Amino acid sequence: MTSIKNNYQFEDMLDKHQLKKTAPRLRVLSMMYSKNTATSQPDLENVMHDIDRVTLYRILNVFEEKGIIHKVFDLNGTANYAVCHSDCEANHHHDEHVHFNCTVCKNVYCLNELSLPDITLPAGFKPESFTLYASGLCPKCNKKNLVK
Amino acid sequence: MTSIKNNYQFEDMLDKHQLKKTAPRLRVLSMMYSKNTATSQPDLENVMHDIDRVTLYRILNVFEEKGIIHKVFDLNGTANYAVCHSDCEANHHHDEHVHFNCTVCKNVYCLNELSLPDITLPAGFKPESFTLYASGLCPKCNKKNLVK
DNA sequence: ATCCTAAATGAAATATTGTTGCATTTATAT
DNA sequence: ATATAAATGCAACAATATTTCATTTAGGAT
Numbered sequence: 001m002t003s004i005k006n007n008y009q010f011e012d013m014l015d016k017h018q019l020k021k022t023a024p025r026l027r028v029l030s031m032m033y034s035k036n037t038a039t040s041q042p043d044l045e046n047v048m049h050d051i052d053r054v055t056l057y058r059i060l061n062v063f064e065e066k067g068i069i070h071k072v073f074d075l076n077g078t079a080n081y082a083v084c085h086s087d088c089e090a091n092h093h094h095d096e097h098v099h100f101n102c103t104v105c106k107n108v109y110c111l112n113e114l115s116l117p118d119i120t121l122p123a124g125f126k127p128e129s130f131t132l133y134a135s136g137l138c139p140k141c142n143k144k145n146l147v148k
Numbered sequence: 149m150t151s152i153k154n155n156y157q158f159e160d161m162l163d164k165h166q167l168k169k170t171a172p173r174l175r176v177l178s179m180m181y182s183k184n185t186a187t188s189q190p191d192l193e194n195v196m197h198d199i200d201r202v203t204l205y206r207i208l209n210v211f212e213e214k215g216i217i218h219k220v221f222d223l224n225g226t227a228n229y230a231v232c233h234s235d236c237e238a239n240h241h242h243d244e245h246v247h248f249n250c251t252v253c254k255n256v257y258c259l260n261e262l263s264l265p266d267i268t269l270p271a272g273f274k275p276e277s278f279t280l281y282a283s284g285l286c287p288k289c290n291k292k293n294l295v296k
Numbered sequence: 297a298t299c300c301t302a303a304a305t306g307a308a309a310t311a312t313t314g315t316t317g318c319a320t321t322t323a324t325a326t
Numbered sequence: 327a328t329a330t331a332a333a334t335g336c337a338a339c340a341a342t343a344t345t346t347c348a349t350t351t352a353g354g355a356t
Contacts, residue, residue: 020303020352041342052306057343059304073221078342100273109273117265119280124287125248125257131281132267139272168323168332189314200335205314207333226313 006030017066024051028059029068038072038080038099038108074108075101075135082110096130102138104145109138153181165214172199176207177216186220186228186247186256220247222256223283230258244278250286252293257286 010029014021027048032039044056060081063069069081098111116130137145158177162169175196180187192204208229211217217229246259264278285293 022304022352024305053342054307054344055305073225077221077225077227079225098267098269100269100275103276111270111273113270114267116280117267119246119262119265119282121246121248121282122259122261124290125259125282126285126290127248127282128251128284129282132264133279133281134267134269134273134275134277136276137274142272142274170323170333172334201313202315202336203334210333 006033013068017068019062019066024048024055025059027051028056028063032069032081032083036109038074038082038110040074040078040080042078072099072108072110072131074106075103076106080108082108098132098134100138101133101135102141103135104137104141107138153178161216165216167210167214172196172203173207175199176204176211180217180229180231184257186222186230186258188222188226188228190226220256220258220279222254223249223251224254228256230256246280246282248286249281249283250289251283252285252289255286 007026007030010026010033011021013029014025019025028044031044031047041053041056041060044051044060045053048056060069060079064071064081067084070084072080072082074080096116098114098116100109100111101107102109116132119127119130121127155174155178158174158181159169161177162173167173176192179192179195189201189204189208192199192208193201196204208217208227212219212229215232218232220228220230222228244264246262246264248257248259249255250257264280267275267278269275
């Protein structure tokens with residue numbers, strides 16, 4: 001179980017979005033906030049065997065709709081979800097940051113601290129959002145690589 | 149946009165990669181070169197009903213391995229493939245350009261002419277490749293939008 | 297505290313998407 | 327013209343995502 005303090009915060013988050021405070025949702029929230037990498041439905045399924053697959057899909061979907069998490073695809077095209085910054089609103093994400101996908105451990109990192117430089121597109125294109133995907137070695141796997 | 153190629157050129161491309169010049173491959177090549185947007189397996193299946201699903205998957209895979217095309221995921225996480233620049237090599241793509249995904253027509257454009265600005269990642273991350281993903285309105289849909 | 301209702305969950309069925317194995321066909325080098 | 331390695335087509339399979347519906351649960355009303 002997570003600390004009581006954290007759990008209250010998760011309950012507040014659900015309250016704020018008019019979502020019922022159910023056990024599966026709280027567990028998913030606490031798991032996602034405990035990691036610094038994105039989480040996929042398979043990730044959740046591996047850890048929470050007692051929660052139905054479908055429930056996990058639905059929780060991820062509703063969290064995304066409400067702007068609690070945002071979706072990012074990894075190198076294999078599977079959907080990963082990462083917790084959003086405070087400035088995310090429902091269906092209007094401010095996820096203009098850098099996503100890093102490690103080619104070894106496959107983890108997806110959201111590098112929120114980095115902002116994107118201005119990009120000018122060819123005439124006619126009207127962009128609404130940008131995301132930069134980088135792939136390579138994450139700090140952990142890079143370290144292991146050097147040691148070998 | 150894309151340069152128009154004739155059948156002889158497609159045959160040459162297959163030759164160069166030690167691939168047999170088969171009818172399905174030539175048809176896929178000609179279709180992909182006739183568009184300025186990326187192509188998915190469903191796209192191909194919709195047009196070429198007489199070619200087997202599996203064959204299309206395999207053609208896309210082998211073309212990607214050989215560096216003839218490169219893979220890019222659209223907003224829905226489905227794999228799209230676009231013809232590569234001349235400087236693509238097998239399994240070592242130079243696809244560090246901008247991909248634009250239209251939210252209306254769902255088409256994926258490869259904006260090869262744009263190059264990416266330098267990005268510095270947090271300490272420890274060792275990037276190998278970058279892709280910038282933009283979404284919004286493509287020129288066509290933007291135009292329609294203004295007219296309404 | 298108990299009851300009521302809408303929301304959420306769980307389980308089964310279905311749909312969609314991608315892969316594997318194998319028999320047949322085809323391109324191409326000899 | 328033939329041999330053979332590669333490519334195709336088909337069927338079965340596997341993995342992934344969605345739909346439907348009966349049951350359970352959270353949270354407000356009484």
